[in-house]
Amino acid sequence: MNYPNGMKKPTQLNQSSNPTNQSFSNRGMSLEEDINVTNQYYLDLDKAVIHKKPTPVQIVKVNYPRRSAAVITEAYFKQASTTDYNGLYRGKYVDFEAKETKNKTLFPLANIHDHQISHMENVVRHGGICFIVIRFTLHDETYYMKAEQLFKHWYDKLKNGKKSISYQVVKENSYLIPFSYQARVDYLAIIDKLYF
Amino acid sequence: MNYPNGMKKPTQLNQSSNPTNQSFSNRGMSLEEDINVTNQYYLDLDKAVIHKKPTPVQIVKVNYPRRSAAVITEAYFKQASTTDYNGLYRGKYVDFEAKETKNKTLFPLANIHDHQISHMENVVRHGGICFIVIRFTLHDETYYMKAEQLFKHWYDKLKNGKKSISYQVVKENSYLIPFSYQARVDYLAIIDKLYF
Numbered sequence: 288m289n290y291p292n293g294m295k296k297p298t299q300l301n302q303s304s305n306p307t308n309q310s311f312s313n314r315g316m317s318l319e320e321d322i323n324v325t326n327q328y329y330l331d332l333d334k335a336v337i338h339k340k341p342t343p344v345q346i347v348k349v350n351y352p353r354r355s356a357a358v359i360t361e362a363y364f365k366q367a368s369t370t371d372y373n374g375l376y377r378g379k380y381v382d383f384e385a386k387e388t389k390n391k392t393l394f395p396l397a398n399i400h401d402h403q404i405s406h407m408e409n410v411v412r413h414g415g416i417c418f419i420v421i422r423f424t425l426h427d428e429t430y431y432m433k434a435e436q437l438f439k440h441w442y443d444k445l446k447n448g449k450k451s452i453s454y455q456v457v458k459e460n461s462y463l464i465p466f467s468y469q470a471r472v473d474y475l476a477i478i479d480k481l482y483f
Numbered sequence: 484m485n486y487p488n489g490m491k492k493p494t495q496l497n498q499s500s501n502p503t504n505q506s507f508s509n510r511g512m513s514l515e516e517d518i519n520v521t522n523q524y525y526l527d528l529d530k531a532v533i534h535k536k537p538t539p540v541q542i543v544k545v546n547y548p549r550r551s552a553a554v555i556t557e558a559y560f561k562q563a564s565t566t567d568y569n570g571l572y573r574g575k576y577v578d579f580e581a582k583e584t585k586n587k588t589l590f591p592l593a594n595i596h597d598h599q600i601s602h603m604e605n606v607v608r609h610g611g612i613c614f615i616v617i618r619f620t621l622h623d624e625t626y627y628m629k630a631e632q633l634f635k636h637w638y639d640k641l642k643n644g645k646k647s648i649s650y651q652v653v654k655e656n657s658y659l660i661p662f663s664y665q666a667r668v669d670y671l672a673i674i675d676k677l678y679f
Contacts, residue, residue, distance in 0.1 A: 382571075
């Protein structure tokens with residue numbers, strides 16, 4: 288796999304994470320939970336201001352019982368028109384999507400939507416830092432793929448019907464995100480190497 | 484009121500809006516709707532990538548009827564931990580909150596929350612462009628107040644219990660946002676003058 292600017296292995300990216308960390312790694316927690324913990328850690332350290340957006344919901348019916356909070360009694364999940372995470376790091380706009388797969392050999396493109404790709408294209412064109420976090424749960428590996436790289440695979444899907452990216456290709460065209468206990472998906476380590 | 488860099492009146496900010504536009508102005512549409520229309524217009528013009536975040540909802544019960552979409556049958560509104568809008572303009576991170584009031588003489592600080600102010604402080608400290616859009620519905624005027632200015636009033640509330648900002652003070656310490664049919668709350672016009 289690629290490491291930006293001469294990095295040799297993931298543990299070099301984060302001095303506080305030593306190789307034995309791999310043993311208690313991130314098994315058991317979802318990628319979303321891990322990223323939320325990481326973002327909170329960044330916030331606590333005053334390193335970055337990055338949040339998950341709320342799940343988009345179409346609210347249809349709301350009850351207002353006396354003396355208590357309004358209850359939503361009918362609502363539906365809506366498709367997201369943007370990515371799940373965005374914010375601010377070292378003065379830069381940061382925007383990303385995160386997906387995990389239990390597939391060992393490939394990452395399916397099915398759960399990324401057209402309008403998410405359009406949004407990511409907008410972000411890149413306007414000078415933001417944009418990427419997708421891909422976790423292969425069974426390999427216990429989490430990758431940072433630049434949006435520009437994702438676009439290539441997306442266009443390949445549109446042109447040639449290729450509906451997935453093989454694990455091997457993700458490995459070769461992405462950056463392994465280092466894990467540490469508090470920064471469980473330490474994607475800023477990759478951004479530091481790529482952009483600063 | 485202040486106009487950045489020698490602006491004389493709001494219509495100067497946007498050449499396409501002529502004074503007669505004031506007549507069909509923004510009466511009848513909520514501030515949120517106006518901002519959504521504006522953001523879509525910016526997006527269509529490829530001027531900026533700014534979106535409203537979904538309303539935060541705590542989902543408690545979901546039904547999965549056969550052959551149809553999942554129905555959320557119990558959920559509650561959650562307090563937002565950040566602001567409602569953020570995105571990217573000319574390479575810069577932009578973040579803001581929007582509030583309207585039917586009060587003629589003052590803007591109450593009651594519907595801004597502590598953690599929203601903390602979030603705005605984070606954004607300013609990390610180099611983002613941060614502000615609040617304040618609409619006085621009955622005056623049919625919409626103002627851009629820099630977050631730094633809002634903080635002063637907020638600290639005044641904490642120290643001296645001052646729970647509102649008078650209309651006059653908003654006028655004097657904010658920028659009137661120009662209105663045009665498509666850019667109904669043309670806040671980028673203010674950002675252009677203040678930051679570029």
